[in-house]
Amino acid sequence: MKKLLIVFGFAVITLKLFAGDNVEARKIFENSKQKLSLRNVHLVLDLQSFDAKGNEKTKSMDVSFAEFGEEKKVMVEVTAPENISGTKILTTDSKDQKGIIEIYMPSTGKIQKIRANQRNLKMLGSEIPINQFSSAVGADSNMNIVGEKSINGTLCHQIKMQKEDEKEYDVAYISVDQERLVRIETFDSRDNLVTQTDLSNYMKVEGIGSKMYPRDIHVKNLKSGKSSLLKVRQVDYLGNLNINDFKLSSAS
Amino acid sequence: METLIKKYRFLLLAGIIVLAALSFMQFDKLRINPSFNDYIPSDVGNRAYMQKLDSIFGGNEKIMLIITNDDGIINPESYSHLVHLTDELADVDGVERSLSLRDVLEIKLEDGFTSFDPIIHEIPADSTALRNLENRLLNNEMGKRFVSADLTATAIILSKSNDVADNQIIPAIQEVLLQNPGKDQVYIGGLSYIRQSIKSYIKTDLVTLLPAALILMILMLYFSFKEWKGVVLPFVVVILSIIFSFGLMGLLGWEISLISVLLPIMLIAIANDYSIHLVNLYQEKYKEGKSTDLKIIAVAINRELRKPIIITALTTIGGMLGLLSHKMAPAAQLGVLASFGIGLALLMSLYLVPVLLSFYPKPRIRKRDHSGKKSFIDRILTLFSDWITQSPQKVLCAFALVAVISIAGLFLVKVDTNVESYFIGKSDIKKGIELVNEKFGGSQYVSILFEGDVLAPETLRRMDEYTHKIQGVEEIGHIISPSIFMRELSKGMNTPEEAGYGQLPKTEAEAEQYFELLSMTGYDGQVSQFIDYNYEHARILVSLKDGSNRTGKKVLKALKEITEGDPAVVCIAGPGLSKIQIADMVIHGQISSMILALAIIFILLALIFRSFAAGTKGSLPLLLSSLFLFGLMGFLNIPLDIVTAMLSSIMIGVGVDYTIHFLWRYKAEYASAGDRNIAVARTLETAGRGIVFNAFSVIVGFSVLIFSSFAPLRFFGVLVVVSIFSCLICALLLIPAIIIVYKPRFLES
Structure with missing residues (x-):
């Protein structure tokens, strides 16, 4: 999911070519992105999170992605469980403003604001980094094909993505035949695998041509032992966007 | 015996060599386990609750790395080193959490934004800004846990996973420290490190004390008998009994604990006694000159000494078996292994020693000094004889007085099973323990576990109330409480002007x-x-300012009083309280093992002398020595711990021999002289001398423990010397005085 969200970022910014970048790798990656429905969509999903001991928490959410000019917005509304139901998280990115995350807490009726660049930000109680809602993330990575590997029986291109000034890197697995994003792995500076995100069970998004979306996104943090399973129950194309649906107010 | 020597002596030797080799092969299975917590029953009390806590919150144990710099720890270089170490340590297998100053958050609402920012971004160069940072750290609830009040030390707190062994995680941590040197001094603290250190100290003790005790034994034997035969025969018995006992330990899968260090030392001190008597008699027989054939002498010494040796060995084994009543497995195991070793030493003394003796050629024994000049020991024994025969009542009164004074000391005996007190001197581990306790409020934590709707306002309010009360308990260092955290969290949700600022959620x-x-x-x-x-369980964690039993008990009592009647409180437990459970087992084991050992000795004495009175009177020196021992511990402030709790059984098992030797000889002397005073004097002159040498050989054997790396073993070494000496004095003064005053019939019939 983490890398899927990176893709969201990629989808809304102009592609930049970097020195040392492998054209073929970027082309494959871009093709896989093109197949995904990444903007102006509404998702209804269930998020199961597990700690290292296997304890489980389940949340249901509505998530909407939209673009209004140069402003990109992601609205998350928690619909279950009861104690946090009604909590809304709005992430806004624009050229002139670094990402801002606003959280409406129904218990207090107040809106708390957090800067999206704050490190470690994650999607509510999950292993999914929330800062990937920001459009700036991941845009400046170099890409290289490092080989091919079979993932769950599907032969995939292995594409290494690394920022120039960082030792940490990611590896994306994109199926050779359908050019679908199948897995994303993140590695620390010592080449230790930290997280593994599997995207599977792709479904067609109605109303937007041949765009697809994965039904199941499974993120495992191998360091903490925590994991999250995101099950998308419904994907809709948002044809008529209303900016008022992407605003929070303390009265909401 | 004759047949054995003539026909089967090679077979016996071959059999023993094979058995010794088989036993030696079991050594591979021996493992050191320095923790006594593993021997606490897992289904009850603190340990059962700790398992529950572990299953909910993960590892309860903390390992603390203390980084010190006398010029001030808040400086760029130290901080950079700290951050690097925190990251590196987080990657160590078995470290669940690695927290340091780097992770201290400042939760605030500023310019409309909630921030959970690390309190330190970088160490300011400007002195005013630095002072400001230092003040913020010292006033931050989380910061207080990681930096000392004098700002000369900071801590990295690691949460250890239950699944990882100490011998894996501690070397890995040490490797990280080695690979990342800095200008600051780093000390390690915490129970895991202490246990690992105990393990290496046990190894050191085994490889230093064992040879030292053997060398002492060789020297003592050589200077006693003036011939190598007198050294080799007892030495072989001791070495074999040690090999067989440790072989049995490996075979049974028992682990080496701190208590196990006593086993070889005990065998060195005790197992040679029987062969010493045999060698002594062989020298006497050879000197008499009736026969110079060592085969004939070997048969004769076996025949003459078989009965007293069996009796004294059985009584010693009886005392050791008293240890079986200990609930603490290593103590009971020591009882079994020591009894096994002594039993084998008995058999080898009776059969192997005569067989080995039969192989030797005729010896050249130096003539002894027959100038008639009395030795120091002889003069002391004569003095004893005079006191007893002239004023037996005074002697008895003197012992009664000692008993009364000792009883007073009994009330001062304290129990301390704190592993932190095992270490002596100025070692790094001692320094680490002191730093953790003095500057960071201790590393041993106790949890108050709550169950139910732990985020409900009423539950949080009660936790908050308890937290305030706990802050008033003097013995508690740090408090980690959900209510404190909630109050801090609210500062990120509200401005200081808002009602919710610094408050609990509604x-x-x-x-x-x-x-x-x-x-x-x-x-x-x-x-x-x-x-x-x-959100079904919560806990308030408190650290104990030191690891003593006194502190643990006081804190437990205070926490029980504070949370009394709260239906949400499931238990109060933690590694900091294990010692209390161990202490209860030590006290119970001490009392029951002493009673069992005395009962066994009583029965054996009654059977040997066929008299109930022999059982009571013969047990008196042991009772008095026990009183004296515990009284002395009380007056000298020596705690009863897992090691010193072994003392009474060992003392009873070993110390009763002197009484038996005395009574045995007195009976013969009285039968010969028909006069109590003469019989007592003769017994002291003859058997008394042997008893003194016997006691000294035991004292010398145990005395090496005084050089142990552990405080409890050192105390044990001192106390066993004192208690054996006490048994010796009782056998040489109290028993004869009782005989003179009370004229026991079982000795005169």
Whole structure:
């Protein structure tokens, strides 16, 4: 999911070519992105999170992605469980403003604001980094094909993505035949695998041509032992966007 | 015996060599386990609750790395080193959490933004800004845990996973420290490190004390008998009994503990006694000149000494078996292994020693000094004889007085099973323990576990109330409480002007939404140590300022009083309280083992002398020595611990021999002289001398423990010397005085 969200970022910014970048790798990656429905969509999903001991928490959410000019917005509304139901998280990115995350807490009726660049930000109680809602993330990575590997029986291109000034890197697995994003792995500076995100069970998004979306996104943090399973129950194309649906107010 | 020597002596030797080789092969299975917690029953009390706590919150044990710099720890170089170490240590297998100053958060609402920012971004160069940072650190609830009040030390606190062994995690941590040197001094603290250190100290003790005791034994034997035969025969018996006992230990899968260090020392001190008597008699027989054939002498010494040797060995084994009543497995195991070793030493003394003796050629024994000049020991024994025959009542009164004074000392005996007190001198581990306790409020934690709707306002309010009360308990160092954290969290949700600032959430939903917001920031890992994943359990963690039993008991009592009647409180438990459970087992084991040992000795004495009175009178020296021993411990402030709790059984088992030797000889002397005073004097002159040498050989054997790396073993070494000496004095003064005054019939019939 983490890398899927990176893709969201990629989808809304102009592609930049970097020195040392492998054209073929970027082309494959871009093709896989093109197949995904990444903007102006509404998702209804269930998020199961597990700690290292296997304890489980389940949340249901509505998530909407939209673009209004140069402003990109992601609205998350928690619909279950009861104690946090009604909590809304709005992430806004624009050229002139670094990402801002606003959280409406129904218990207090107040809106708390957090800067999206704050490190470690994650999607509510999950292993999914929330800062990937920001459009700036991941845009400046170099890409290289490092080989091919079979993932769950599907032969995939292995594409290494690394920022120039960082030792940490990611590896994306994109199926050779359908050019679908199948897995994303993140590695620390010592080449230790930290997280593994599997995207599977792709479904067609109605109303937007041949765009697809994965039904199941499974993120495992191998360091903490925590994991999250995101099950998308419904994907809709948002044809008529209303900016008022992407605003929070303390009265909401 | 004759047949054995003539026909089967090679077979016997071959058999023993094979058995010794088989036993030696079991050594591979021997493992050191320095923790006594593993021997606490897992289904009851603190240990059972700790398992529950572990299953909810993960590892309860903390390993603390203390980094010190006398010029001040808040400086760029030290901080950079600290951050680097924190990261590196987080990657060590078995480290669940690695927290340091780097992770101290400042939660605030500023310019309309909630921030959970690390309190340190960088160490300011400007002195005013530095002082400001230092003040913020010292006033930050979380910061107080990681920096000392004098700002000369900082801590990295590691949460250890239950699944990882000390011998894996500690060397890995040490390797990280080795690979990342800095200008500051780094010390390690925490129970895991202490246990690992105990393990290496046990190894050191085994490889230093064992040879030292053997060398002492060789020297003592050589200077006693003036011929190598007198050294080799007892030495072989001792070495074989040690090999067989440790072989049995490996075979049974028992682990080497701190107590196990006593086993070889005990065998060195005790197992040679029987062969010493045999060698002594062989020298006497050879000197008499009736026969110079060592085969004939070997048969004769076996025949003459078989009965007294068997009796004294059985009584010693009886005393050792008293240890079986200990609930603490290593103590009971020591009883079995020591009894096994002594039993084998008895058999080898009776059969192997005569067989080995039969192989020797005729010896050249130096003539002894027959100038008639009395030795120091002889003069002392004569003095004893005079006191007893002239004023037996005074002697008895003197012993009664000692008994009364000792009883007073009994009330001063304290029990301390704190592993922190095992270490002596100025070692790094001692320094680490002191730093952790003095500057960081201790590393031994106790938890108050709550169950139910732990985020409900009423539950949080009660936790808050308890937290305030706990802050007033003098013995408690740090408090990690959900209510403190909630109050801090509210500062990120409200401005100081708002009513909710620094307050607890008003509803359960509000509390849960606070945590959800926190979980978004990635700092939920810090909450997981006191509130579980599903908000069904919470705990208040408190650290003990020191690891003593006194502190543990006081804190437990205070926490019980504070939380009394709270239906949500499930238990109060933690590694800091294990010692109390161990202490209860030590006290119970001490009392029961002493009673069992005395009962066994009583029965054996009654059977040997066929008299009930022999049982009571013969047990008196042991009772008095026990009183004296514990009285002395009380007056000298020596605690009863897991090692010193072994003392009474060992003392009873070994010390009774002197009484038996005395009574045995007195009976013969009285039958010969028909006069009590003469019989007592003769017994002291003859058997008394042997008893003194016997006691001294035991004292010398045990005395090496005084050089142990552990305080309890050192105390044990001192106390066993004192108690054996006490048994010796009782056998040489109290027993004859009782005989003169009370004229026991079982000795005169």
